[in-house]
Amino acid sequence: MNASMSYDVAIVGGGPAGMAAAERTIGAGLSTCLIDEQPRLGGQILRQPPPGFAVTGWQSGRLYRAARALLARVERLDAFDFRAGHAVLGVGAGHAEEGGFALSVQPLATGGVERIDARRVIVAGGCYDMPVAFPGWTLPGVMSAGAVQTLLKSPQVLPGGRIALFGTHPLMIVLAEQILAAGGEVAGVHFAQPRRAMLAALGPRLPGVLRAWRPLLEGARGLANLRQAGVPVHFGSAIVRAEGGDALEAITLLRAGGRERVACDVAAMCYGFLPQSDLVRQVGAAVRWAPGPGGWETLCDEGMRSSLPGLYVAGETAGVAGSDVAMLRGALAGVTLACDAGALDEVEGARVAAALRARIARLAPFTAMLRELADPQAYLPEPELETLVCRCEDVSARALDAAIAACAEGDDGFGASAVKLRCRAGMGLCQGRSCEHAVIRRIARASGREAAQVAGFTARFPARAVPIAELLERDAPAR
Amino acid sequence: MSGARRIEEGVRRPDRVTLRLDGADLAACPGESVLAALVASGARRLRDDREGTARGAFCNMGTCSECTVWVRKGAAAWVRRRACLVPVEADLCVLTHAPEAT
Ligand SMILES: Cc1cc2nc3c(=O)[nH]c(=O)nc-3n(C[C@H](O)[C@H](O)[C@H](O)COP(=O)(O)OP(=O)(O)OC[C@H]3O[C@@H](n4cnc5c(N)ncnc54)[C@H](O)[C@@H]3O)c2cc1C
Ligand code: FES
Numbered sequence: 001m002n003a004s005m006s007y008d009v010a011i012v013g014g015g016p017a018g019m020a021a022a023e024r025t026i027g028a029g030l031s032t033c034l035i036d037e038q039p040r041l042g043g044q045i046l047r048q049p050p051p052g053f054a055v056t057g058w059q060s061g062r063l064y065r066a067a068r069a070l071l072a073r074v075e076r077l078d079a080f081d082f083r084a085g086h087a088v089l090g091v092g093a094g095h096a097e098e099g100g101f102a103l104s105v106q107p108l109a110t111g112g113v114e115r116i117d118a119r120r121v122i123v124a125g126g127c128y129d130m131p132v133a134f135p136g137w138t139l140p141g142v143m144s145a146g147a148v149q150t151l152l153k154s155p156q157v158l159p160g161g162r163i164a165l166f167g168t169h170p171l172m173i174v175l176a177e178q179i180l181a182a183g184g185e186v187a188g189v190h191f192a193q194p195r196r197a198m199l200a201a202l203g204p205r206l207p208g209v210l211r212a213w214r215p216l217l218e219g220a221r222g223l224a225n226l227r228q229a230g231v232p233v234h235f236g237s238a239i240v241r242a243e244g245g246d247a248l249e250a251i252t253l254l255r256a257g258g259r260e261r262v263a264c265d266v267a268a269m270c271y272g273f274l275p276q277s278d279l280v281r282q283v284g285a286a287v288r289w290a291p292g293p294g295g296w297e298t299l300c301d302e303g304m305r306s307s308l309p310g311l312y313v314a315g316e317t318a319g320v321a322g323s324d325v326a327m328l329r330g331a332l333a334g335v336t337l338a339c340d341a342g343a344l345d346e347v348e349g350a351r352v353a354a355a356l357r358a359r360i361a362r363l364a365p366f367t368a369m370l371r372e373l374a375d376p377q378a379y380l381p382e383p384e385l386e387t388l389v390c391r392c393e394d395v396s397a398r399a400l401d402a403a404i405a406a407c408a409e410g411d412d413g414f415g416a417s418a419v420k421l422r423c424r425a426g427m428g429l430c431q432g433r434s435c436e437h438a439v440i441r442r443i444a445r446a447s448g449r450e451a452a453q454v455a456g457f458t459a460r461f462p463a464r465a466v467p468i469a470e471l472l473e474r475d476a477p478a479r
Numbered sequence: 480m481s482g483a484r485r486i487e488e489g490v491r492r493p494d495r496v497t498l499r500l501d502g503a504d505l506a507a508c509p510g511e512s513v514l515a516a517l518v519a520s521g522a523r524r525l526r527d528d529r530e531g532t533a534r535g536a537f538c539n540m541g542t543c544s545e546c547t548v549w550v551r552k553g554a555a556a557w558v559r560r561r562a563c564l565v566p567v568e569a570d571l572c573v574l575t576h577a578p579e580a581t
Contacts, residue, residue, distance in 0.1 A: 037541055039510075039566055044540060049490075050510025050566065056489035085564070087541075108565065111558050128542040140523035140535025141481065147539035155508070155515035156490045161482015182486045246533040247481065247523040265481040265523075276542070391537070391545065394529045429544035434537075465544055467559050 007033045007081070008341060010103055010118035012088045012279060015043015016067045016323045017315020017330035018124035019074045024334025025122075028343040032080040033116060035105060037087040037464070042071055043315075044126055044146060045323045047154040055156060063174070063218060067323050083116075085109055089462035091121055091283045091311070100310065101283075104462065111470050120310045120341065122333050123298070125276035126326075127316035130293040131434045132167075132271050133389045133397070134381035135241040141248025145270035149175050158184045160266030164251055166190040166239045167270035169374040173222040175270070176231060186231045187264040190253050192379035194236040201373035208365030215366065239381050242267055271376035273320045274437060281459035285311055289452035290319060292375045294437045296456060303336035303353065304329055312337055321367045325360055332356045380441075389442075390435040392428020399423045400439065404446045412447070415455025416440055429465040432457040480521040499572040507567045514539060514546045514562040525562070525575055539563045549574040 009025045011018045014036035025032045034041075040048040046067050049055050059068060087106045094100035100119040107114060129144035136142065145165060151157045163179055164187040165172045176186045191198070202209065209216065226233055237255040242248055251267045253260050274295030277287055286307040287296035297319035304312050314333040315326035332353055339349035383389060385398040403423035407414040416432075416439045419425060425439050426432030432439075436457050444451045462471070485492075485508075495506040498516060507516035514536055517525065524533040525546060536546040546562040551572045562573070 037564055039564075050508070052493040052510050053508075054491040085566075087564075108560060128538060128540060131537065131543070138528070138532065138534060140525065140533050143536060144538050147537060150539045151515060151518060152486070155511035155519070156486040156492075157483065157511070157515045157519045158486060159481070159483050159518050161484075183488065247535065265483075388528075391534075391543070429547055430542065433542050464541070465547075465559075470558070 005033070005115075006117040007031045008119050008343075009033070009122065009337060010035065010101070010116055010120075011122045011124060012036075012091075012103075013043065013124035013126055013315065013317075014038065014041045014082065014084075015124060015126050015315060015326065016045060016070060017126070017317075017326040017333075018043070018122070019070050020327045020330030021122050021124060021312075021314050021334035021337075022080060023070070023074055023077070024331055025338055026077055026080050028334075028338035028341075030338060030341060030343050033083060033118065034080060035083045035086050035088055035103070035116070037085065037108065039084050041074060041082065041084070044150065046071055047150045049154055049156060053156070059153065061218075062214060066327065070327060083107075087464045088279060089113065089464055089466060091123070091279050092461075094118075106462075106464065106466055106470065113466070113471060120312065120337055122304075122312040122314055122337065123279050123317050124314040124326075124330055124333075125279060125317045127273035127275050127295075127320050128433065129269070130271045130274050130295075130376065130437065131391075132269055132376070132380060133383040133387055133435075133438055134239055135384045135387050136243055136248075136251075137269075138388055138391055139242050139244050139248045140246070141244065141265055142242050142267050142269070145169070145171060145175050145268040148266065148268045149178060152178050152182050156182075158182050160264065161185060162187040162264045163266045163268060164188050164190070164262050164264040165268050165270060166192070166237070166251065166253065167272075168192050168376040168379050169270040169272050170219055170370070172270045173219055173226065175268070176226055177222050180226075180229055180231070186226070187262050188232040188234065189226065190237040190239065191233075191235045192238040192376070198235070198373050201369055205365050205369045209369045212363055212366035238379060239269075271380070272374050273316065274433075275317050275320055277317055278431060278433070278459050278463040280306060280311065280313060280317065281456075282461060282463060283311065284308060285313075292371050292377065293320075294440070294451055302357065304333035305336060305340075320371075321363075322370070325363055325367060328356050328360045328363075332360070389438050390425035390428065392430050392434070393424040393426075395423050395425040395435075397442075400425055400442060401446070404443055408447060414443070414447075416443065416457045417455065419443060420457055426457045431460070431463065431465065481518075481523050483518050483521055485519050496567065496569040498567060501573070501575055509568055510566050512563050513548065513550065513565045513567055513571070513573055516567050517562065536563065549576075549578055551578075
């Protein structure tokens with residue numbers, strides 16, 4: 001077991017938010033440790049090819065320019081520790097006298113659990129694709145849009161010969177273009193919402209939105225490119241089921257004109273993103289149910305301070321808003337922290353923070369429009385009773401409903417943890433990340449509550465599944 | 480088998496190494512994830528659930544745990560890992576099912 005290491009700042013997550021935060025804390029002279037379970041810096045939007053790969057024109061599109069510039073700057077910094085390939089399992093209270101935090105970290109290559117101490121912590125864990133249950137969704141070949149995208153970006157692997165995309169998020173347009181550019185075939189892009197619903201979200205906000213015209217232009221250009229390449233793009237086309245034996249062979253969609261069966265070996269869902277917030281919930285910081293896809297976003301003040309002194313959040317952990325906002329919020333968290341630590345002059349810090357907040361405010365209309373335009377809530381497919389909702393513990397919608405009904409007999413205000421105890425949904429390897437939102441929505445529907453009123457699973461250590469043997473190598477907390 | 484493949488145009492990769500996957504040889508690129516190597520080889524079924532139904536990877540970003548396999552480097556012990564987070568290297572053995580207790 002390694003000795004504990006001590007820093008002014010530990011940052012969880014090396015994506016746009018974590019990198020922007022690190023740039024500020026390092027710039028203020030604070031000793032900084034950046035931790036990510038991925039092997040390289042960049043986060044989800046910039047999942048880098050492995051070292052030793054050379055990829056011509058990697059992520060050279062305009063949408064990636066600002067994040068790439070940040071990545072290049074941070075990779076040149078040498079005054080900090082980057083722990084790649086280290087999974088953060090938990091954030092807990094630090095030394096009894098000195099305060100601060102103790103992070104439990106698993107080095108994936110060597111195993112075991114190490115402890116990292118930090119006076120302050122920034123959680124910038126990002127977000128993950130909303131997993132949506134429907135008949136056949138557990139077939140190999142059905143995956144998240146992010147999975148397809150990150151396979152293309154990093155190892156440069158096309159996961160299928162014919163890839164179908166479905167969901168409600170416009171990121172599908174970007175992904176379809178990336179598949180084509182990689183020489184792949186897109187079997188169709190299926191937006192579940194009708195075109196008029198998307199235009200209705202766009203219309204009233206147009207003046208504010210036009211200030212962030214670049215992504216709109218890219219979207220329109222992308223749609224035109226897909227049409228030209230002969231890729232069918234449908235609106236109001238909702239997934240019904242996925243079919244196949246040992247793996248996916250086709251998906252069936254329903255729209256006004258009738259049913260369509262689309263042959264494909266990969267079908268990728270894109271209904272939006274849930275904040276990655278298990279670490280902040282575990283340590284007890286306040287969160288709230290997020291709009292749209294849901295999940296838990298961390299409550300924070302205008303300086304990105306969570307409800308726990310010394311714990312800051314940045315990027316999608318504080319609410320899904322895209323990589324430009326993630327970078328700005330990361331920088332804001334870093335600046336606030338540096339001021340709180342006395343490493344940055346208050347007046348100078350306040351000036352920089354105000355400028356960052358102004359830039360975030362300018363992006364707000366676009367973020368709000370995108371959220372409304374991509375909102376999956378009215379378009380989520382319905383699982384059948386035998387469909388598994390919890391993939392890890394194989395809990396069907398039928399078993400889940402029975403557990404919900406049993407809980408309802410005892411107590412009106414029951415939450416997801418009570419249901420979990422009865423049917424094991426959320427007890428598996430993913431620690432409930434995949435099914436929690438679905439369990440909450442089913443409870444809400446059955447008991448006539450809003451999802452935001454239903455308590456989620458109690459977030460427990462470890463945030464990532466670790467074999468008991470490796471946990472036992474864990475250091476006893478220093479006293 | 481799927482129509483999966485490595486993108487070749489504009490991509491230079493290091494020389495392949497050989498993985499042992501469930502006892503068979505699989506050529507893979509050092510540095511790419513074990514999951515990427517499996518996907519590129521056309522494999523989609525990674526495990527069976529309690530009903531014996533085929534399952535595959537879902538997120539490729541460490542959150543779903545559907546890609547969990549057992550890996551062993553050289554003479555070290557088997558450890559359970561998410562295949563999407565394990566870089567390929569020489570001397571790596573991968574099992575998609577639990578190793579026999581010895
Ligand atoms: C798969 C995927 C693909 C996406 N592609 C795009 C895109 O092409 N364009 C776009 O505009 N937006 C995209 N998004 C949205 C995108 O995530 C953000 O806009 C941006 O990357 C957010 O930055 P971030 O720093 O908040 O989070 P991220 O970039 O997600 O970075 C968070 C990092 O934290 C690490 N992490 C989280 N928890 C732990 C833990 N417990 N231990 C160790 N490390 C941890 C993760 O490995 C990750 O690298 C994508 C999202 C996903 C999930
Ligand atoms: S594919 Fe989801 S954790 Fe690896």
